[in-house]
Amino acid sequence: MGLRSQNNPIAAYLDVFSGTGRDAVSPEPVPVVLQGLTATGGFISDYNTPPGAVYRAHIFTSSGTFDVSAIGDYPADVEYLVVAGGGGGGGAGGSNTAPGGGGGAGGFRTNAPGGTGGGGNPEAAFPVSTSPGSYTVTVGAGGAGGGFINPTGENGTRGGTSSFGPTPATGGGGGWGGRQPTNPQGPGGSGGGAGHVAGASGSDPYTGSPGTTNQGYVGGSSNTPSSGCGGGGGGANGAGSDGIGPFTGGDGGPGKASVLAYGPSNPVTYAGGGGGASTQPGTNGAGGAGGGGAGGDGSTGPYPVFPDPIRDGKPGTYATGGGGGGGACGSSPNQFRPGGQGGSGIVVVRYQIGQLTATAKATGGTISYYDGMTIHTFTSSGDFNVTDGPVTAEMVIVAGGGSSGATAGSWAGAGGGAGGVVIHPGISIANGPYAVQVGGGGAAVPYGPNTYPYYPGVQGTDSYVSLPTTYTATGGGYGGGGPLGPPDTTPGGTGGSGGGGAYQGSGGPAAQPAANPGATEYGNAGGSGGNRGAAGGGGAGGAGSNGGPGNPPAAGGDGGTGIQLPTTFRNPDSTVGAPGPNSEGYWIAGGGGGGGKIAAGGAGGGPGGPYAGGASGGDGSSSTVPGNNAIQNTGGGGGGPGSNTNVPLVGGAGGSGIVLIAYPS
Numbered sequence: 001m002g003l004r005s006q007n008n009p010i011a012a013y014l015d016v017f018s019g020t021g022r023d024a025v026s027p028e029p030v031p032v033v034l035q036g037l038t039a040t041g042g043f044i045s046d047y048n049t050p051p052g053a054v055y056r057a058h059i060f061t062s063s064g065t066f067d068v069s070a071i072g073d074y075p076a077d078v079e080y081l082v083v084a085g086g087g088g089g090g091g092a093g094g095s096n097t098a099p100g101g102g103g104g105a106g107g108f109r110t111n112a113p114g115g116t117g118g119g120g121n122p123e124a125a126f127p128v129s130t131s132p133g134s135y136t137v138t139v140g141a142g143g144a145g146g147g148f149i150n151p152t153g154e155n156g157t158r159g160g161t162s163s164f165g166p167t168p169a170t171g172g173g174g175g176w177g178g179r180q181p182t183n184p185q186g187p188g189g190s191g192g193g194a195g196h197v198a199g200a201s202g203s204d205p206y207t208g209s210p211g212t213t214n215q216g217y218v219g220g221s222s223n224t225p226s227s228g229c230g231g232g233g234g235g236a237n238g239a240g241s242d243g244i245g246p247f248t249g250g251d252g253g254p255g256k257a258s259v260l261a262y263g264p265s266n267p268v269t270y271a272g273g274g275g276g277a278s279t280q281p282g283t284n285g286a287g288g289a290g291g292g293g294a295g296g297d298g299s300t301g302p303y304p305v306f307p308d309p310i311r312d313g314k315p316g317t318y319a320t321g322g323g324g325g326g327g328a329c330g331s332s333p334n335q336f337r338p339g340g341q342g343g344s345g346i347v348v349v350r351y352q353i354g355q356l357t358a359t360a361k362a363t364g365g366t367i368s369y370y371d372g373m374t375i376h377t378f379t380s381s382g383d384f385n386v387t388d389g390p391v392t393a394e395m396v397i398v399a400g401g402g403s404s405g406a407t408a409g410s411w412a413g414a415g416g417g418a419g420g421v422v423i424h425p426g427i428s429i430a431n432g433p434y435a436v437q438v439g440g441g442g443a444a445v446p447y448g449p450n451t452y453p454y455y456p457g458v459q460g461t462d463s464y465v466s467l468p469t470t471y472t473a474t475g476g477g478y479g480g481g482g483p484l485g486p487p488d489t490t491p492g493g494t495g496g497s498g499g500g501g502a503y504q505g506s507g508g509p510a511a512q513p514a515a516n517p518g519a520t521e522y523g524n525a526g527g528s529g530g531n532r533g534a535a536g537g538g539g540a541g542g543a544g545s546n547g548g549p550g551n552p553p554a555a556g557g558d559g560g561t562g563i564q565l566p567t568t569f570r571n572p573d574s575t576v577g578a579p580g581p582n583s584e585g586y587w588i589a590g591g592g593g594g595g596g597k598i599a600a601g602g603a604g605g606g607p608g609g610p611y612a613g614g615a616s617g618g619d620g621s622s623s624t625v626p627g628n629n630a631i632q633n634t635g636g637g638g639g640g641p642g643s644n645t646n647v648p649l650v651g652g653a654g655g656s657g658i659v660l661i662a663y664p665s
Contacts, residue, residue, distance in 0.1 A: 035072040035073055035074075035353065035354070036056065036072040036073070036074045036351050036352050036354070037068055037070070037071060037072055037074075037076065037078070037353075038068070038069045038070035038072065039058065039066060039067060039068045039069065039349075039351075039573070040058075040067045040069075040572065040573045040574070040575070041058050041060065041064050041065055041066040041067055041137065041349075041575055042058035042059050042060040042061075042064060042066070042137070042347075042349070042574070042575050043058070043059040043060075043061070043366050043368075043377050043379060043574055043575065043576065043633075044056065044057075044059075044366065044368035044377075044571065044573055044574040045057040045059055045261055045262055045366035045367060045368065046353070046367055046368055046369065047262060047263035047367065048263075049263055049264055053352055053354075053355055054352065054353050054354035054355060055263070055350055055351065055352055055353065056350065056351060056352075056353045057260055057261050057262070057348055057349065057350040057366070058348070058349045058350075059261050059346070059347075059348050059366060059379070060137045060139055060346065060347040060348070060349075060575075061139060061318075061319045061344070061346055061379055061632050061633055062139050062631055062632045062633070063137060063138045063139050064137050064575050065134050065135065065136055065137060066134070066135040066137055066164070066349050067132075067133075067134045067135075068132050068133055068134070068135070069132050070132060071132070072353070074351065074352045074353070077351075078349050078350060078351045079110075079111055079112045079113070079260060079349075079350045079351070080109075080110065080111055080112075080164050080167065080260075080347070080348065080349050080350070081108075081109070081110045081112065081258050081260045081261070081270070081346070081347065081348040082107075082108075082109045082110070082162050082163060082164050082167055082169040082345075082347050083106050083107070083108050083109075083162060083169060083236075083270045083271050083320065083321035083345045083346050083347070084106030084107045084140045084159055084160065084161055084162040084168075084169040084170055084171045084172065084188075084189050084215075084321055084345045085106050085139075085140030085141045085142045085143060085159030085160040085161075085162065085171050085172065085321060085342055085343070085344050086103055086104070086105050086106045086142050086143065086159045086171075086172040086233075086274070086316040086320075086321045086322045086323040086324060086342030086343045086344075086345075087103030087104045087105075087106075087142075087143045087156050087157065087158050087159045087171065087172035087173045087174040087175060087185065087188050087190075087192050087233060087274070087323050087324065087342045088103050088142065088143035088144045088145040088146060088156030088157045088159075088174050088175065088323075088324045088339055088340065088341055088342050089102055089103045089145045089146065089156050089174075089175040089233075089274045089277070089323065089324035089325045089326040089327060089338075089339025089340045089341075089342075090102075090103075090145075090146045090154075090155055090156045090174065090175035090176045090178065090180070090183075090192070090193070090195045090230065090277075090313075090326050090327065090339045091145060091146030091147050091154045091155075091156070091177050091178070091313075091326075091327040091337070091338045091339045092177075092178045092277065092326075092327045092328055092329035092337050092338075093177060093178025093180070093195070093329065098178025098195065098196055098279070098329055099178055099195065099196050099229060099230045099249065099276070099277035099278055099279045099326055099327065099328045099329055100146055100156070100175050100176060100177050100178050100195045100230050100276070100277050100313065100326035100327045100328070101156075101175035101176040101192055101193030101194045101195045101208065101219060101220070101222060101230035101231045101232070101233065101250075101276050101277075101326050102175050102192070102193040102219070102220075102230065102231065102232045102233035102240060102249070102250070102252050102273055102274030102275045102276045102277075102313075102323055102324070102325055102326050103143060103145070103156045103159075103172055103173070103174055103175040103192055103193075103233045103273070103274040103316065103324040103325075103326075103339065103340070103342045104159075104172035104173035104174075104175070104186075104188045104189065104190035104191045104192045104193070104209065104211065104216065104219055104233040104234045104235075104240070104273055104274075104323050105118075105172045105189060105190040105216055105233060105234060105235045105236055105252070105253065105255060105270075105271035105272055105273045105274075105316075105321055105322060105323050106140060106159045106162065106169060106170075106171055106172045106188075106189045106190070106216075106271055106321030106322075106323075106342070106343075106345050107162075107168075107169035107170040107171070107172070107188070107189025107190070107211075107212055107215030107216055107236075107271075107321075108169065108189065108215055108216060108236035108255075108256055108270060108321065109167060109169045109214070109215060110258060110260070112258065112259075112260055112350075118189065118190065118211070118212075118214065118215040118216035118217070118235075118236035118237070118256065118271060135164065135165040136163070136165065137163070137164055137347050137349075138161065138162055138163045138168075138347075139160075139162050139344065139345050139346060139347055140160025140161050140162040140169075140171050140321075140344065140345040141159065141160040141344050141345075141629065142159055142160075142315070142316055142321075142324065142341050142342030142344045142345075143156055143157035143158050143159040143160070143171065143172065143174050143185070143324070143341070143342040144156070144157040144341055144342075144444055144650060145157075145175075145312070145313055145315075145324045145327065145338050145339030145340045145341050145342075146174070146175065146177045146327065146338060146339045147338040147339075154177045154180075155174050155175070155176055155177045155180055155183045155184070155185050155186075155192075155195075156174030156175040156176075156177070156185060156192060156324060156339045156342070157174045157185055157342075158171045158172065158173055158174050158185045158188050159171030159172040159188065159189070159321070159323075159342045159345070160344075160345065162321075162345035162346070162347055163347075164347050164349065169189055169215060169321075169345070170188055170189040170212045170215055171188055171189060171342075171345075172188040172189050172190050172192070172216070172233065172234075172271075172273075172321065172323050172342055173185060173186045173187050173188030173189075173190065173191045173192035173209045173211070173219065173233070173234075174186060174188070174192045175192040175193050175195065175219070175230065175274060175276070175313075175323070175324065175326050175339055176192060176193065176194045176195030176206070176208075176209075176222070176231075177195050177339075178195045178196055178230075178327075178329060180195055181206070183195075183209060186208070186209025186219070187209045187210055187211075187212070188209070188211065188212065188216070189211060189212050189215045189216040189236075189271070189321075190211040190212075190215070190216030190217050190218075190219070190233060190234030190235055190236060190240075190253060190271065190273055190323070191208050191209035191210045191211045191216070191217070191218045191219035191233070191234045191240070192208060192209045192219045192233050192234075192323070193208045193219040193220045193221075193222075193230055193231030193232045193233045193234075193240045193250060193252075193273070193276045193326065194206040194207060194208045194209075194219060194221050194222040194230065194231045194243075195222055195230050195231075195326065196222045196229055196230055196243065206221060206222045206231075207221045208220045208221055208222075208231045208232075208233075208234065208239075208240055209234075211234045215236070216234055216235065216236050216253075216271065217234040217235060217236070217237075217238055217239040217240070217253050217273075218234050218239045218240070219231055219233050219234045219239070219240040219253075219273065220232040220233075220234075220239065220240035220241045220242040220243065220250035220251075220253075220276060221242045221243065221250075222242075222243050222276070229243030229244060229247055229248050229249045229250065229276060229277070229278050229279065230243055230249050230250065230276030230277045230326040231243050231249075231250040231276045232249065232250035232252040232253060232273050232274065232275050232276045233252050233253065233273030233274040233275075233276075233323035234252075234273050234323075235252055235253025235254045235255050235256075235271055235272045235273040235323075236253075236254075236255050236256040236271035236272070236321075237253065237254040237255055237256040237271075238253045238254045239253050240252055240253045240273045240276070241253075241276075243276050247278045247279055248278055249275055249276030249277045249278045249326060249328075250275070250276040251273075251275055252272050252273030252275045252322075252323055252325075253272065253273035254272060254273075255269040255270050255271045255272030255273075255320070255322065256269065256270060256271060257269045257270075258270060258348070260348045261346075261348045261350075261366070262366065268320070269320070270320045270321055270322075270346065271320065271321040271322065272316075272317075272320070272322045272323070273322075273323045274313070274314075274316060274322065274323030274324045274325045274326065274339075274340060274342070275313075275314075275325045275326065276325075277313060277325065277326030277327055277328035277329075277337075277339075278328050279329055312327060312337050312338055312339075312340060313325035313326050313327040313328075313337065313338065313339040313340035314340045315340040315341040315342070315343065315443060316340065316341065316342045316343030317343045318343055318380065318440060318632070318656055319343065319344055319345070319346045319379065319380065319632070320343045320346065321343055321344070321345045321346065322342065323342055323343075324339050324340030324341050324342045324343075325339065325340040326339050326340075327339040327340075341443050341444060341653070344632060361374065361386065361387060361388040361389065361391055362374075362376065362384060362385060362386045362387060362388070362389075362391065362661075362663075363383075363384075363385045363387065364376055364378065364382050364383050364384040364385055364436065365377050365378040365379075365382060365384070365436070365659070365661075366378075366379070368571060368573075368574060369665055370568075370570075370571035370573075370574075371568075371571075372664060372665055373568055373662045373663065373664060373665060374662065374663055374664070374665045375568070375569060375571065375660065375661070375662045376660070376661045376662070377574075377576065377658070377659075377660055378438050378658065378659040378660070378661075379438060379632075379633050379656070379658055380438050381435075381436060381437045381438050382436055383433040383434065383435060383436065384429075384433070384434045384436050384465065384661055385432070385433040385434070386429050386430065386431045386432060386434075387431065388431075389429060389430050389431040389432075390428050390429055390430045390431070391428070391429050391663040391664075392426050392427070392428050392429075392663060392664070393424075393426070393427055393428075393429050393661050393662060393663040394423075394424065394425055394426055394566065394568050394661070394662045394663070395422075395423070395424040395427065395465060395471065395519075395659070395660065395661050396421070396422075396423050396565060396566065396569065396658075396659070396660040397421070397422040397423075397463050397464065397465060397471055397472070397473040397657075397659050398419050398420075398463060398473055398588050398589055398634070398635040398657040398658045398659070399419030399420045399421075399439040399460055399461065399462050399463045399473035399474055399475045399476065399495075399496050399635055399657045400419050400438075400439035400440045400441040400442065400460030400461045400462075400463065400475050400476065400635060400655070400656050400657045401416055401417065401418050401419045401441050401442065401460045401475075401476040401589070401592070401630050401634075401635050401636045401637040401638065401654030401655045401656075401657075402416035402417045402418075402419075402441075402442045402457055402458065402459050402460045402475065402476035402477050402478045402479060402493060402495055402499050402540070402592075402637050402638065402654045403416045403441065403442030403443055403444055403445055403457035403458045403460075403478060403479065403637075403638040403651050403652060403653050404416045404445070404457045404478075404479035404481075404499075404500075404537075404540075404592050404595070404627045404637070404638040404639055404640040404641065404651035404652045405445060405455050405456045405457045405478065405479045405480045405481025405482065405490065405502055405537070405640065405651050406445040406455035406457075406481050406482070406641065406649060406650055406651045407455065407481060407482035407595065407641050407642075407643040407649045407651075411481075411482025411490075411502055411503045411537075411597070411643055412482060412502065412536040412537040412550075412556060412594065412595035412596055412640060412641065412642050412643045413455070413457075413479060413480070413481050413482055413502055413537050413594070413595045413627060413640035413641045413642075413643070413649070413651050414457075414479035414480040414481070414490070414492055414499060414500030414501055414502040414505070414526070414529055414537030414538045414539075414540065414550075414556075414557075414592075414594045414595070414640045415479050415499065415500040415526070415537065415538065415539045415540035415547060415556070415557070415559050415591055415592030415593050415594050415595075415627075415637050415638065415639055415640045415652075416442055416457045416460070416476055416477070416478060416479040416499050416500075416591075416592040416630070416637035416638040416639075416640075416651070416652065416654045417460075417476035417477035417478070417479070417492065417493070417495045417496065417497040417498045417499040417500075417508060417510075417523075417526055417540040417541050417547075417591055417592070417637045418476045418496065418497040418523070418540065418541060418542045418543055418559075418560065418562065418589035418590055418591045418592075418635055418636055418637045419439060419441075419460045419463070419473060419474070419475055419476045419495075419496045419497070419589055419635030419636075419654070419655075419657050420473040420474040420476070420495065420496020420497065420510075420512055420521060420522065420523045420543075420589075420635075421496070421521070421522040421523065421543045421588065421589050421635065422471055422472070422473045422512075422516050422519045422520070422521050422522075423519060423520050423566065424471065424516070424518055424519040424520075425518075427467065427518065429467055429663075434465060434466050434467050434468070435464075435465075435466045436464075436465050436466075436659050437461075437462065437463055437464050437465075438463050438656065438657050438658060438659055439460055439461035439462050439463040439473070439475050439635075439656065439657040440460070440461045440656050440657075441460050441461075441630060441632070441635075441636075441638070441653050441654030441655045441656045441657075442457050442458035442459055442460045442461075442475070442476070442478060442638065442653065442654040443458050443653055444627075444629070444638065444650050444651055444652060444653040445457050445458060445481065445650065445651045455481030455482065455651070456478050456479070456480055456481050456490065456493065457478035457479040457480075457481065457493070457499065457638060457651050458478055458654075459475050459476065459477055459478050459493055459495055460475030460476040460495065460496070460635070460637075460654045460657070461475045461657075462474055462475050463475075463635075463657040463658075463659055464514075465659060465661070469517065470514070471514075471516045471519060472512075472514035472516065473496055473512075473635075473657065474495055474496040474511065474512050474513065474514065474523070475496060476495040476496050476497050476499065476540070476591075476635065476637050476654055477492055477493035477494050477495030477496075477497065477498045477499035477508035477509075477510075477526065477540070477541075478492065478493035478495070478499045478508075479492055479493075479499040479500050479502070479526075479537065479538075479540055479592060479594075479637070479638065479640055479651065480492050480499065480500060480501045480502030480503070480505045480529060480538070481502055481651065482503065482537075482643055490502040490503050490529065491505035491506045491507070491508060492505065492506070492507045492508030492526040492538065492540065493508045494508045494509050494510075495508065495510070495511065495523075496510065496511075496512060496589075496635075497510050497523040497524050497525070497526070497540060497541030497542055497543060497547075497560060497589065497637070498510050498523075498524070498525040498526035498541045498547070499526045499540050499592075499637070500526040500527050500528075500529065500537055500538030500539050500540045500547050500550075500557060500559075500591075500592070500594045500640065501526065501527070501528045501529040501537070501538045502529040502537045502538065502594075502640070503529050503530075503531075504528070504529055504530070504531060505528065505529045505538070506528050507525050507526030507527045507528050507538050507540075507541070507546075507547055507549075508525065508526045508540075508541070509525050509526075510523035510524050510525050510541055511523075522543040522544070522563055522589065523541065523543060523589075524541035524543070524544070524545055524546045524547070524560050524591075525541045525546050525547070526539065526540045526541045526546070526547040526560075526591065527539045527540070527541075527546065527547035527548045527549040527550070527557040527558075527594065528549045528557075529549075529550050529594070530550030530551070536550045536551070536555055536556035536557070536594050536595050536596040536597045536640070536642065537550055537556050537557065537594030537595045537596075537640040538550050538556075538557045538594045539556065539557030539558045539559040539560065539591055539592070539594045540559050540560065540591035540592045540593075540594075540637040541559075541560040541591045542559055542560030542561050542562050542563075542589055542590045542591035542637070543560075543561075543562050543563045543588065543589035543590075543635075544560060544561035544562055544563045544589075544590075545560040545561045546560050547559055547560045547591045547594075548560075548594075550594055555596045556593055556594030556595045556596040556640055556642070557593065557594040558593055558594075559590055559592050559593045559594075559637060559639075560590065560591035561590060561591075562578070562587045562588050562589045562590035562634070562636070563587070563588060563589060564577075564580070564584070564586050564587055564588075565577055565586040565587075565588060565660070568662050569586065569660050569662065570585070576633075576658070576660070577633075577634055578631050578634050578636070587634070588634045588635055588636075588658070589634065589636060590630075590634070590636045590637070591636075591637045592627070592630060592636065592637030592638045592639045592640060592652060592654070593639050593640065594640045595627060595639070595640030595641045595642040595643065595649075596642045597642065597643055626641045626649045626650045626651070626652070627639040627640050627641040627649070627650065627651045627652030628652045629652045629653045629654075629655070630652065630653065630655030631655050632655050632656050633655065633656055633657070633658045634655045634658070635654075635655055635656075635657045635658065636654065636655040637654055637655075638651055638652030638653045638654045638655075639651075639652040640652065
């Protein structure tokens with residue numbers, strides 16, 4: 001056989017027939033090589049740990065299955081990390097002394113050697129069967145932040161449950177809203193922080209909600225009723241701090257670190273609580289800090305005229321289970337802020353596959369090997385550091401998708417645009433660290449105060465790689481929202497792909513302002529919205545086609561189709577992108593479907609045309625149903641909510657982006 005590079009021992013190990021050029025002259029016997037489980041699912045991360053054990057981690061940032069087809073030479077037991085979605089931060093109440101509490105972190109469970117679950121308690125080992133099988137993996141979404149609805153503040157929503165087989169982790173408790181004496185969303189993996197209940201009698205603080213045994217800690221109290229500060233949400237490694245009078249929100253409880261995903265040299269902190277918010281009477285208070293890099297910061301009053309989303313409670317970090325920060329308040333109804341959205345959860349499954357001393361040409365992201373290529377997959381921002389270059393690399397850069405617009409009355413919301421896609425077939429990269437940003441999806445938009453003219457979504461965040469020439473994919477455009485008062489046209493936003501328009505609004509155009517020499521860019525325009533009394537919201541553009549218009553008599557437009565990743569990145573052991581038709585996968589950047597008025601909403605952008613299945617963009621919903629979220633790490637746009645009543649409905653969140661870099665092993 002031909003010569004194969006031996007510069008990467010892990011890649012050579014994974015190919016038991018790897019050899020040197022001497023094979024062509026005098027082939028040597030293939031050595032006996034021990035092998036671990038044969039399994040698929042999630043993003044693949046291969047790394048070695050001292051003194052040379054090679055591990056494979058399957059990282060799930062969205063739900064799927066861990067499929068074991070064969071048991072190898074090593075013990076079949078696996079190590080796992082299960083983190084639930086974080087709770088949303090509480091929103092400010094209808095008073096200038098009613099800030100929200102921080103959201104609790106998602107429950108934290110692990111059986112890693114030397115590790116403990118949230119709350120400091122060890123986990124019992126969960127063995128994989130010695131016969132092949134499939135194990136369901138569920139990744140919980142972050143809870144929605146509480147929005148301000150006059151005259152009371154709204155509680156944050158509990159995060160979603162994550163699980164690996166029979167091992168569940170409980171979603172983080174929602175932060176208390178201002179002026180809310182109770183919070184049914186409070187208990188969780190870690191508890192939500194208490195909001196400040198303005199006008200309450202007595203001087204006793206409101207106590208934060210408890211966490212789940214062995215998964216997390218209690219939320220902080222709001223201090224006294226006159227202090228104007230919310231408590232921090234509980235974290236996996238400690239309780240949320242109490243609010244500090246006067247006017248300082250409590251810090252979120254600290255998160256816990258785990259090495260399962262990327263190895264001992266790259267620990268990641270998960271499940272930090274959200275910070276509590278402050279208020280404004282006479283002095284600028286300070287919102288509490290999120291816990292351990294995972295929880296979102298609480299916000300700080302006073303504020304200028306609404307809207308001012310920069311001062312909303314900050315969201316928990318994606319794929320960490322961090323709680324959202326609490327929303328603060330000022331001195332008028334236009335200054336009350338919503339809480340931040342909780343961070344989505346994560347599941348990691350790890351097992352040993354070999355024993356050797358490894359070197360690598362580069363570091364950064366999760367590293368896997370397929371068809372003679374080394375693949376670095378970035379699902380969050382970091383550095384791509386070439387240590388044995390130059391390398392000639394193929395790149396795929398996908399920006400975060402936009403979120404859909406919310407609705408307040410009889411207008412349906414439009415779909416959020418897919419994140420822009422930039423593909424480079426081969427570029428030489430010299431030694432050195434290069435910054436990689438993975439754009440977040442636009443946050444779900446809640447119904448707000450009556451001063452809103454309409455409720456547009458949020459544009460997705462750009463993704464880029466600096467080499468040092470910066471290659472940038474532009475975030476997806478926002479979807480138009482349903483107006484509350486006099487009819488206003490509500491166009492979709494401009495982005496990598498354009499957002500859909502609502503109520504006679506035009507679809508947003510696709511625009512890629514950055515120069516990307518040698519690369520191909522993908523993005524398309526959004527569809528227009530229908531008439532108030534007839535069609536629904538427009539579908540958003542996807543990487544493969546334009547979004548569809550709102551369809552009479554009342555249906556939402558379909559989102560534009562996505563595209564498939566290049567064949568280099570289609571490792572069958574890894575789950576990258578969204579599923580597609582005929583069991584195909586690897587689809588990215590579908591546009592969100594528009595919401596329907598009475599009738600069904602449009603389909604999210606899927607491969608091969610609408611309704612073909614496997615959409616990475618969120619589907620639009622029918623009447624009185626919130627929009628659907630896009631799939632994370634696909635750049636899909638959020639689905640629009642339906643509407644046929646005056647029930648306010650939240651728009652679907654956009655999916656985060658992804659960056660893939662591959663070079664010969």
